[in-house]
Amino acid sequence: YRHRGWNGGAAADDVLRALGELQERFGPLPVVLVGHSMGxxxxxxxxxxxxxxxxxxxxxxxxxxxxAVHLRGQRLVVLHGDADRITGADDSVNFVLRARTAGAHAGMVMITGAEHAMLRRLTTWHRLATEIVADLLRDHPAKDGTVAEATAPGAPAFLRI
Incomplete structure (x- = not known):
């Protein structure tokens, strides 16, 4: 990032700039964005x-x-630990619900006992992240698995693992 902190969205501007440079250099590629905390x-x-x-x-x-209105039609999954004391899991739940209302295919997985640093239940974080990114890259989402279960119409606010 060019700047530290949110600074009115400068971090998001950096992501958009990087996406533009990626497209300019390599042409159209499917991208899944993965970010932790402010990322x-x-x-x-x-x-x-x-x-x-x-x-x-x-x-x-x-x-x-x-x-969340800009997420209409977009696929997204939030992973959050229920023991996180840095960012609020409740805020993530509320965001996912707003994204669904805006027309996003949004879901959330709550990882029991996990904290912000993602060190507790590390293998669970890694397994889920790998599965989710692989599915988000597909042109046609899998009909089963974490993404399908979390983002299905009528799915609960979050899955607990």
Whole structure:
């Protein structure tokens, strides 16, 4: 990032700039954005970019007024630990619900006992992140698995693992 901190969205601007440079250099490529904490917020802000096939936000920082209307039609999954004391899991739940209302295919997985640093239940974080990114890259989402279960119409606010 060119700047530290949110600074009115400068981190998201950096993501958009990087996506533009990627397209300019390599042409159209499917991209899944993965970000942790503020990086998750930046990835979600940049989700409407045409190259983005989906977003995986890990313990994202999502203040109550975080916009979600730009996510219509986008696929996104939030992973959050229920023992996180840095960013609020409740804020993530509320964001996912707002994203669904805006027309996003959004879901959330709550990891029991996991904290912000993602060190507790490390193999669970890694397994889920790998599965989710692989599915988000598909042109046709899998009919089963974590993404399908978390983002299905009528799915609960979050799955607990």
């Amino acid at each position: 998750g917020r930046a990835a979600l802000h940049a989700a409407a970019h045409p190259a983005v096939h989906g977003v995986l936000a890990l313990a994202p920082w999502l203040p109550a007024a975080e916009p």
